[in-house]
Amino acid sequence: MNNLLVAQSGGPSAAINATLVGVLQGARISDRVDRVYGAKNGIEGVIKGNILDLNDLMKDPQALDILTYTPSSALGSCRYKMKDWKEDDRDYRNVIETFKKYEIKYFVYIGGNDSMDTVDKLSKYCMENDLDYYIIGAPKTIDNDLVLTDHSPGFGSAAKYIATTIAELERDISVYDIPAVTIVECMGRNAGWLTAAAALARVNGGPGPDLIYLCEKEFDDVKFIRDIKAKQAVKPGLLVVVSEGIKYKDGSYVSDSMSNGVVDIFGHKYLAGAARALENLVRKRIGCKVRSIELNLMQRAAAHIASETDITESVMLGQKAVNCAVNGETGRMAAIKRLSDEPYRVDFIAVPVSEVANHEKTVPLNWICPEGNDVTEEMMAYLRPLIIGETNVKYENGIPKHYRLIK
Amino acid sequence: MNNLLVAQSGGPSAAINATLVGVLQGARISDRVDRVYGAKNGIEGVIKGNILDLNDLMKDPQALDILTYTPSSALGSCRYKMKDWKEDDRDYRNVIETFKKYEIKYFVYIGGNDSMDTVDKLSKYCMENDLDYYIIGAPKTIDNDLVLTDHSPGFGSAAKYIATTIAELERDISVYDIPAVTIVECMGRNAGWLTAAAALARVNGGPGPDLIYLCEKEFDDVKFIRDIKAKQAVKPGLLVVVSEGIKYKDGSYVSDSMSNGVVDIFGHKYLAGAARALENLVRKRIGCKVRSIELNLMQRAAAHIASETDITESVMLGQKAVNCAVNGETGRMAAIKRLSDEPYRVDFIAVPVSEVANHEKTVPLNWICPEGNDVTEEMMAYLRPLIIGETNVKYENGIPKHYRLIK
Numbered sequence: 139m140n141n142l143l144v145a146q147s148g149g150p151s152a153a154i155n156a157t158l159v160g161v162l163q164g165a166r167i168s169d170r171v172d173r174v175y176g177a178k179n180g181i182e183g184v185i186k187g188n189i190l191d192l193n194d195l196m197k198d199p200q201a202l203d204i205l206t207y208t209p210s211s212a213l214g215s216c217r218y219k220m221k222d223w224k225e226d227d228r229d230y231r232n233v234i235e236t237f238k239k240y241e242i243k244y245f246v247y248i249g250g251n252d253s254m255d256t257v258d259k260l261s262k263y264c265m266e267n268d269l270d271y272y273i274i275g276a277p278k279t280i281d282n283d284l285v286l287t288d289h290s291p292g293f294g295s296a297a298k299y300i301a302t303t304i305a306e307l308e309r310d311i312s313v314y315d316i317p318a319v320t321i322v323e324c325m326g327r328n329a330g331w332l333t334a335a336a337a338l339a340r341v342n343g344g345p346g347p348d349l350i351y352l353c354e355k356e357f358d359d360v361k362f363i364r365d366i367k368a369k370q371a372v373k374p375g376l377l378v379v380v381s382e383g384i385k386y387k388d389g390s391y392v393s394d395s396m397s398n399g400v401v402d403i404f405g406h407k408y409l410a411g412a413a414r415a416l417e418n419l420v421r422k423r424i425g426c427k428v429r430s431i432e433l434n435l436m437q438r439a440a441a442h443i444a445s446e447t448d449i450t451e452s453v454m455l456g457q458k459a460v461n462c463a464v465n466g467e468t469g470r471m472a473a474i475k476r477l478s479d480e481p482y483r484v485d486f487i488a489v490p491v492s493e494v495a496n497h498e499k500t501v502p503l504n505w506i507c508p509e510g511n512d513v514t515e516e517m518m519a520y521l522r523p524l525i526i527g528e529t530n531v532k533y534e535n536g537i538p539k540h541y542r543l544i545k
Numbered sequence: 546m547n548n549l550l551v552a553q554s555g556g557p558s559a560a561i562n563a564t565l566v567g568v569l570q571g572a573r574i575s576d577r578v579d580r581v582y583g584a585k586n587g588i589e590g591v592i593k594g595n596i597l598d599l600n601d602l603m604k605d606p607q608a609l610d611i612l613t614y615t616p617s618s619a620l621g622s623c624r625y626k627m628k629d630w631k632e633d634d635r636d637y638r639n640v641i642e643t644f645k646k647y648e649i650k651y652f653v654y655i656g657g658n659d660s661m662d663t664v665d666k667l668s669k670y671c672m673e674n675d676l677d678y679y680i681i682g683a684p685k686t687i688d689n690d691l692v693l694t695d696h697s698p699g700f701g702s703a704a705k706y707i708a709t710t711i712a713e714l715e716r717d718i719s720v721y722d723i724p725a726v727t728i729v730e731c732m733g734r735n736a737g738w739l740t741a742a743a744a745l746a747r748v749n750g751g752p753g754p755d756l757i758y759l760c761e762k763e764f765d766d767v768k769f770i771r772d773i774k775a776k777q778a779v780k781p782g783l784l785v786v787v788s789e790g791i792k793y794k795d796g797s798y799v800s801d802s803m804s805n806g807v808v809d810i811f812g813h814k815y816l817a818g819a820a821r822a823l824e825n826l827v828r829k830r831i832g833c834k835v836r837s838i839e840l841n842l843m844q845r846a847a848a849h850i851a852s853e854t855d856i857t858e859s860v861m862l863g864q865k866a867v868n869c870a871v872n873g874e875t876g877r878m879a880a881i882k883r884l885s886d887e888p889y890r891v892d893f894i895a896v897p898v899s900e901v902a903n904h905e906k907t908v909p910l911n912w913i914c915p916e917g918n919d920v921t922e923e924m925m926a927y928l929r930p931l932i933i934g935e936t937n938v939k940y941e942n943g944i945p946k947h948y949r950l951i952k
Contacts, residue, residue, distance in 0.1 A: 150716070150717050150720050179720075179721075179722055182722075208716065209713050209716050209717060210713075210716035210717045210719065210720055211720045214719075214720050214721070214722070215720040215721060216721070216722075217721075298943055298944070301943065301944050302849050302944045302945060303843060303846075303847070305944050305945065305947065306616050306617075306843070306846040306847060306848060306849070306945075307842055307843070307846055309557070309615065309616050309617035309846065309947055310557050310616060310617045310842050310845065310846040311842075312617065312621075312951075313557050313586075313617055313618045313621050313622040314586075314621070314622060314623070314624075315586055315589075315621070315623075320842075338943065338944065339944065341941075341942035341943065341944060342941050342942055342944060342946055342947070344947060344949070429841075429842075431839070431841045431842060431843075432838070432839065432841075434836075434838045434839075435714055435717050435718075435727075435836075435838060436710060436713070436714070436838075436843070438717065439710075439713040439714055439716065439717040440710070440713060441713060442709050442713070442850055443849055443850070445943065522942070522943075525942075525943035525944065526942070526943045527943070528940055533935055534748075534749050535748035535749055535929065535932075535933070536705055536708065536745065536748065536852065536929075536932035536933045536934070537705070537708050537709045537712050537745065537746065537748060537749060537932065538709060538712065538713075539749055540712060540716055540749070540751060542751070544719075
């Protein structure tokens with residue numbers, strides 16, 4: 139038997155189940171795959187032998203359709219970094235034991251940076267020990283920080299959620315005639331891609347955010363207050379978007395600027411976000427009405443407003459990963475190569491996972507405007523195609539239908 | 546000329562523009578209305594004579610279609626409570642001056658409690674001074690706290706956003722195998738309707754929130770921690786939903802419990818939400834992973850996931866308000882009377898606005914379960930029909946198209 143195992147890892151997204159569906163479809167059409175299994179909670183499930191039979195699911199087109207549009211990781215997830223096998227090979231031996239028990243030949247691991255590290259280590263372990271397994275990564279991260287792929291599955295849907303929400307918030311804050319600042323925080327500790335996506339709220343001519351601060355550029359309180367005051371001279375209601383990970387010149391996080399000073403009645407440090415810290419700053423320095431909003435987990439979970447482009451590509455990358463594995467490739471990651479922005483054209487390729495793992499793709503500084511408070515047209519051209527298209531989400535009783543693999 | 550004036554007031558919602566569209570449609574089909582005007586920023590615009598001509602818009606079906614699904618108040622809004630005219634009638638005289646200038650005979654005011662107070666005062670002023678104007682209110686509030694109407698326009702859409710988001714967050718938090726508590730805060734200082742809507746995340750069989758605390762019931766830290774521990778014994782990832790306005794036995798807000806104790810480096814009081822306060826409580830008392838999420842303005846702005854039932858009813862109430870005015874009624878509010886839950890049937894009626902203004906409809910205590918941590922089946926039967934149906938939102942370049950009345 140030549141069976142295939144699939145697992146999901148890292149933070150959930152609106153598109154990671156679409157890639158799982160792509161893996162199941164890829165396995166279904168390949169005559170080199172006999173049965174398909176899923177590991178529960180990522181590589182931890184492989185190590186512990188926590189395995190689910192996915193053959194019935196694979197043959198159920200209606201279930202697959204709903205699963206495609208279900209957010210989060212249907213197989214569960216983990217945050218687990220495998221040790222170097224030369225130091226400790228117990229995890230590796232457990233993985234191989236599971237592979238043998240379920241007659242696995244192909245393993246597709248869907249995830250972000252940590253997962254690609256696992257694919258890299260596991261594939262090298264197998265090659266160096268002459269073990270005949272084919273291990274392929276399929277990318278996933280709303281942060282869009284994986285290298286060697288034009289963008290990552292999950293990002294386009296998160297970007298569409300952010301663009302839509304910012305456009306709606308812009309309408310909301312425009313109604314009053316008094317000075318007010320609304321500061322929205324997007325995910326991203328080191329990469330500002332999601333924050334940049336807020337600029338997409340302007341694609342239909344709306345003003346979108348008034349100011350955008352990405353974590354790649356040094357943040358300066360004085361300049362920030364000056365920017366706000368300059369915009370307030372023109373209109374009363376301002377919408378500001380910042381990355382979770384904006385930092386000062388000395389490398390410290392803006393979010394920590396408050397945590398450091400703020401304690402509760404027990405003297406415990408209070409954990410605040412960047413937007414919260416800036417909310418307090420504006421209240422103190424300007425004194426106008428101010429509110430902070432964290433887009434929080436909704437950024438990665440809002441499958442009801444997923445990008446059709448993203449979902450379609452996510453499925454294709456799952457298929458591509460299987461295609462690589464059954465063709466005898468290992469230690470590679472399925473990836474997207476952009477051919478053109480307009481018309482938007484991409485190729486699905488495979489790249490060496492060793493060059494992906496433990497690297498981080500941040501926003502090029504020349505895609506941020508010189509003033510550091512907005513993005514450039516190059517960034518817009520990159521982002522625009524990624525949010526195009528609405529998905530065929532099925533609603534039942536007024537809310538989207540979700541597929542539950544693990545009850 | 547017998548002209549009609551319309552204005553919007555209070556916090557924006559996903560449905561208040563649908564009511565504006567209903568008013569325009571109602572005026573269009575009535576042979577008793579000549580021209581239609583809109584006041585900018587609610588009653589303040591009427592007082593100041595800030596008036597827009599809506600006749601072109603009224604005859605543009607495509608613009609009206611987009612406006613129907615555009616969130617927020619297209620005419621702008623205000624928070625303005627008129628004084629008693631016996632004490633100070635300047636505002637009233639200014640209103641009448643605007644009415645005369647634009648030959649207004651009918652005035653429809655779309656809004657919540659404060660706006661109904663304005664309708665009440667203005668209609669009484671006209672009657673007592675023998676002024677021949679017909680002033681009607683059209684309800685709007687996502688809080689659903691207006692009396693004499695089964696529910697309020699905007700609530701169903703906010704409820705659909707909350708139910709969908711909670712269902713998506715439930716999927717998101719289910720992926721890890723470690724104990725974690727996610728606490729979501731919904732709007733509502735005195736009325737827990739929006740928080741109750743989180744229970745709709747269960748309509749398709751999903752578990753939805755594990756615990757729900759409404760502001761109508763006294764909140765108790767000890768009981769809360771006991772509830773969490775009891776649920777944690779069964780599953781690792783918990784989803785808790787609370788009202789912004791949950792209060793302790795002594796009437797103090799849970800949100801204030803933290804604000805009171807927390808100061809920043811300058812000694813300023815820190816403003817936190819109820820969920821933030823409870824996040825800190827769980828961290829201290831239980832010590833597991835914990836996160837708080839505020840659904841914030843998205844609750845009232847997320848028109849992309851509006852309820853078709855809500856939008857349709859909102860349009861009808863705008864039409865009904867015009868219908869009342871042109872039939873010579875004044876000092877009344879268009880309202881919804883529910884005839885049955887299943888099948889869902891309503892009538893559109895008119896109620897005396899004096900009995901609506903300055904009253905507040907909170908959740909009946911017997912619709913909250915005896916333990917105070919969930920809602921009853923009666924609440925579910927009430928809520929279920931309100932989120933049914935998806936709207937025909939038009940997308941362009943990947944985000945919903947919005948209509949901008951005031952640039």
